[in-house]
Amino acid sequence: MDLLKVIDDRKVIIFDGAMGTELARRGLETSGTINLTGPQHILDFHREYIEAGVDVLTTNTFTMNRISAESHGPAIDWREANLAGVRLAREAIAGDRFVFGDLGPTGKLLEPYGTYTEEQFYDNFREQALILAEGGADGLIIETMTDLREALCALKACRAAAELPVIVTMSYATTAKGGRTVMGSTVAEVAIALEENGADAVGANCGELSPEEMAQIAALYKEHTSLPVLIQPNAGKPKLVEGRTVYDMSPEDFADGMIKCLESGASLIGGCCGTTLDHLKAVVRRIR
Numbered sequence: 628m629d630l631l632k633v634i635d636d637r638k639v640i641i642f643d644g645a646m647g648t649e650l651a652r653r654g655l656e657t658s659g660t661i662n663l664t665g666p667q668h669i670l671d672f673h674r675e676y677i678e679a680g681v682d683v684l685t686t687n688t689f690t691m692n693r694i695s696a697e698s699h700g701p702a703i704d705w706r707e708a709n710l711a712g713v714r715l716a717r718e719a720i721a722g723d724r725f726v727f728g729d730l731g732p733t734g735k736l737l738e739p740y741g742t743y744t745e746e747q748f749y750d751n752f753r754e755q756a757l758i759l760a761e762g763g764a765d766g767l768i769i770e771t772m773t774d775l776r777e778a779l780c781a782l783k784a785c786r787a788a789a790e791l792p793v794i795v796t797m798s799y800a801t802t803a804k805g806g807r808t809v810m811g812s813t814v815a816e817v818a819i820a821l822e823e824n825g826a827d828a829v830g831a832n833c834g835e836l837s838p839e840e841m842a843q844i845a846a847l848y849k850e851h852t853s854l855p856v857l858i859q860p861n862a863g864k865p866k867l868v869e870g871r872t873v874y875d876m877s878p879e880d881f882a883d884g885m886i887k888c889l890e891s892g893a894s895l896i897g898g899c900c901g902t903t904l905d906h907l908k909a910v911v912r913r914i915r
Contacts, residue, residue: 628725628765630792630827634855634894639914642683642727642859642897643676644907648874652903659691660703662711669712673719679904680911682724683897685768686712689731692755694743698734706758713762727768727794728759730781737776745780753784760789768794770859771833771899775812775820782824792827794857794895798834802843814847822852830857833899837864838876838884842891849892858893860884862901874901878909885910 634640647657655661655668662669673684688709690696696705709728716726730752735743756767767785772778778795785793797817799806805813821829829852831844838860848856863876876884885896898906 628792630766631855633725637682638894639889640683640895641681641907641911641914642857642895643673643681643685644898644902644904645900646672646685646687646689648901649903658699658703659688659696659705659708659712662687662708662715663704666711666715669715670719673716675904676907677719677721677724679908680915681897681907683727684716684720684724685727685729686716686759686764688712688729688755688759689770690734692730692733692751694733694735694747694751695731709755709758710762713759713764717763725765726763727766728756728762728764730755730759730767730769730785731771732773732777737774745776748777748780749784751784752781753788756785756788760791764791766792766794766827768796770794770796772797773809775808775810775817778817779820779824782821782826786825793825794828794830795821795826796830796832796857796859799831799841799844800835802836802840806844806847814844815851818848818851818854822854826854828855828857828895830859830893830895832857832859832897833861835864836860838881839887842884842887842893845888845891845893855895856893857895857897858885858888859897859899860888861899862903862906865900872900876901878903878905881906882909882913886913889914
């Protein structure tokens with residue numbers, strides 16, 4: 628897959644929205660284990676996004692790297708969950724749509740803040756990337772990273788594992804001082820490091836910013852890299868209501884924010900926490 632050619636042909640590529648949000652809303656298991664225990668739910672969900680008009684499905688494999696999966700219990704067959712995740716997304720696509728294998732963070736910290744080495748993280752991500760490529764993914768997306776060092780371990784691992792396009796998105800806590808991740812990396816530092824290490828596209832997802840603020844992050848990326856930029860915001864800023872984190876931005880307001888992201892330089896857009904099918908439908912209507 629020539630990602631740059633696809634972007635040049637389509638101008639705007641629309642990714643899907645939140646998987647966990649929709650599964651939770653339906654009272655279903657929100658991890659990748661449901662790929663094995665309830666595959667029809669995932670297949671139906673993917674098909675609904677295709678019917679909504681998105682161009683790219685991401686696999687339900689966000690927590691299915693070895694370190695993350697085994698920290699939640701040794702009974703998880705994370706290899707089969709990854710393969711099933713790709714298979715279900717591939718079954719759902721129609722025509723010229725694409726499947727990106729999803730790699731999320733380990734949930735652990737690198738030395739000296741934690742006990743893991745960069746080599747262990749690299750091996751962990753390479754293992755998952757190999758499985759996603761084996762399953763037939765068209766590309767790989769590393770997302771919701773807050774630590775640039777972990778993101779680089781994952782990027783290098785994906786580059787070594789397969790000749791597939793690799794997208795990396797970080798989560799940002801503020802737009803101030805050049806945009807900062809929780810770990811303190813600026814957008815400039817992220818953009819330069821990811822481009823130097825072979826990313827095909829870069830961007831931001833999740834985090835603590837609204838879609839309009841994410842447009843500022845997109846503009847910062849465009850100042851420091853010529854790579855395509857992917858922006859996948861939450862449905863507004865997170866709010867704590869009765870002990871639960873909720874996102875209450877309307878689909879139309881979300882779509883307004885996504886138009887601002889496009890105007891700021893993003894060419895790939897989608898949704899993260901709190902976004903539903905209705906949010907992505909509103910985006911598709913505005914663009915198409």
